[in-house]
Amino acid sequence: MSAERGAAGARVRGVAAKLNAAIVRDGKTLDAVLAEPAGVADRDLPLLRALLYGSIRWHHRLAWQLDRLVTRRLGRGRKDAELAALIRLGLFQLQWLRIPDHAAVSATVDAAALIGAGRARGLVNAVLRRFRREEGRLDAAMAEVPEARWSHPRWLIDAIEADWTTRREGILEANNRQPPMWLRVNTRRVDIDDYAATLARAGLSAERRDDVPSALLLEEPAPAASLPGYADGLVSVQDAAAQLAAAYLDPRPGQRVLDACAAPGGKTAHVLEACPRLAEAVALDRDPDRLKLAADNLARLGLAATLIDGDAADTEAWWDGRPFERILVDAPCSAIGVVRRHPDIKVLRRESDLDAVAALQTRLLERLWPLLAPGGRLLYATCTVLKRENHGQIERFLTDRADASLLGGHRQLFPGEANMDGFYYACLEKHEARQGSRASSPKQ
Numbered sequence: 438m439s440a441e442r443g444a445a446g447a448r449v450r451g452v453a454a455k456l457n458a459a460i461v462r463d464g465k466t467l468d469a470v471l472a473e474p475a476g477v478a479d480r481d482l483p484l485l486r487a488l489l490y491g492s493i494r495w496h497h498r499l500a501w502q503l504d505r506l507v508t509r510r511l512g513r514g515r516k517d518a519e520l521a522a523l524i525r526l527g528l529f530q531l532q533w534l535r536i537p538d539h540a541a542v543s544a545t546v547d548a549a550a551l552i553g554a555g556r557a558r559g560l561v562n563a564v565l566r567r568f569r570r571e572e573g574r575l576d577a578a579m580a581e582v583p584e585a586r587w588s589h590p591r592w593l594i595d596a597i598e599a600d601w602t603t604r605r606e607g608i609l610e611a612n613n614r615q616p617p618m619w620l621r622v623n624t625r626r627v628d629i630d631d632y633a634a635t636l637a638r639a640g641l642s643a644e645r646r647d648d649v650p651s652a653l654l655l656e657e658p659a660p661a662a663s664l665p666g667y668a669d670g671l672v673s674v675q676d677a678a679a680q681l682a683a684a685y686l687d688p689r690p691g692q693r694v695l696d697a698c699a700a701p702g703g704k705t706a707h708v709l710e711a712c713p714r715l716a717e718a719v720a721l722d723r724d725p726d727r728l729k730l731a732a733d734n735l736a737r738l739g740l741a742a743t744l745i746d747g748d749a750a751d752t753e754a755w756w757d758g759r760p761f762e763r764i765l766v767d768a769p770c771s772a773i774g775v776v777r778r779h780p781d782i783k784v785l786r787r788e789s790d791l792d793a794v795a796a797l798q799t800r801l802l803e804r805l806w807p808l809l810a811p812g813g814r815l816l817y818a819t820c821t822v823l824k825r826e827n828h829g830q831i832e833r834f835l836t837d838r839a840d841a842s843l844l845g846g847h848r849q850l851f852p853g854e855a856n857m858d859g860f861y862y863a864c865l866e867k868h869e870a871r872q873g874s875r876a877s878s879p880k881q
């Protein structure tokens with residue numbers, strides 16, 4: 438290895454340690470830290486991402502291992518936090534990356550000086566070497582420690598266990614896998630098999646799913662912008678579980694559709710692709726930056742919606758009094774179904790966040806229901822598996838409500854099921870109070 442590559446290797450690890458600490462100590466998200474210029478060469482960006490995603494995905498296990506390998510406890514100050522992050526990165530490399538031990542250890546030790554911890558070089562070296570010697574003992578001990586074994590916080594393991602006892606291991610394992618890349622093809626503009634053939638000519642293999650007719654699963658992820666027809670709006674990146682929303686909502690020509698939590702616009706766009714002759718699509722979100730992403734997305738796809746920057750629950754501020762035949766509430770949630778895509782959720786989410794999230798979901802349902810026309814349909818969706826946000830939310834909403842019924846039951850998709858994200862859908866129909874009508878189940 439040249440001295441130049443050696444220095445670059447140390448630099449990537451130093452940057453990764455700082456970014457890891459910015460997530461673990463300061464509570465920043467993975468997306469936020471990766472959006473900043475990283476200070477490494479372009480060719481080192483894939484390694485930086487691999488180090489960062491991997492060390493966050495396995496954070497709870499790595500932190501437990503570190504605690505067992507250092508005799509001096511590292512403090513909460515920035516310097517110690519970055520040093521601890523660097524050692525966790527070293528442990529991650531030894532267990533998950535195909536880099537020879539000596540190269541991983543020496544680049545990690547050299548990175549100590551770059552995070553202002555030059556005097557801890559010996560500590561970094563000693564801990565990584567001790568890990569190799571004691572790996573077998575640590576593995577055996579880990580089996581008894583759920584946080585380390587599953588690399589999830591204990592409260593989340595317990596919450597999943599309480600709701601889905603027999604599925605617990607499957608959910609936890611799926612949360613720790615790397616997610617696949619799904620595409621949504623605009624099948625009004627291009628036949629999906631033709632598009633798959635175009636991908637194959639570009640060297641990308643993809644598989645269809647019969648029950649999600651717009652979805653293609655890429656064998657290997659690829660940059661979105663490199664996909665054939667991406668700039669022209671033939672294709673978007675969207676998990677197949679999210680693509681089920683348009684079918685459940687079942688929009689019809691001439692209807693007014695509200696997407697109440699719309700940004701960055703993935704489902705709004707799919708609804709418009711599925712049913713281009715709507716009377717109007719209103720896409721609302723209270724985060725203006727994310728709403729801008731929705732505007733960009735719709736522009737790329739050549740689709741039009743009325744965009745409103747507002748609080749969906751504060752209907753007096755933005756509703757013009759005309760009812761909607763379809764409402765999509767893709768609610769803010771704990772996002773436990775998409776941990777494989779956003780492993781920082783395991784580090785950043787607190788059990789205490791759940792009360793506020795659940796209260797907001799309740800408020801959104803209560804406040805948006807009056808905007809639905811009789812005979813209309815409201816689709817409630819989350820990307821979580823926790824029952825209090827899903828079944829619990831809907832069962833409570835339906836209690837003593839004479840004008841609502843649930844079509845087709847609760848639909849819970851588990852993370853990893855058919856290689857999809859974890860999602861929940863409940864389709865609510867509005868009828869006149871004494872009518873009690875029930876329509877057929879939504880298409881699946």
Ligand SMILES: C[S@@+](CC[C@H](N)C(=O)[O-])C[C@H]1O[C@@H](n2cnc3c(N)ncnc32)[C@H](O)[C@@H]1O
Binds near residue numbers: 749768
């Ligand atoms: C799950 S994401 C929506 C994803 C989007 N439907 C898609 O498919 O691309 C939830 C969104 O709800 C928005 N949100 C949270 N609380 C809201 C509120 N009170 N009113 C409107 N939007 C809200 C968030 O800003 C976030 O963009």
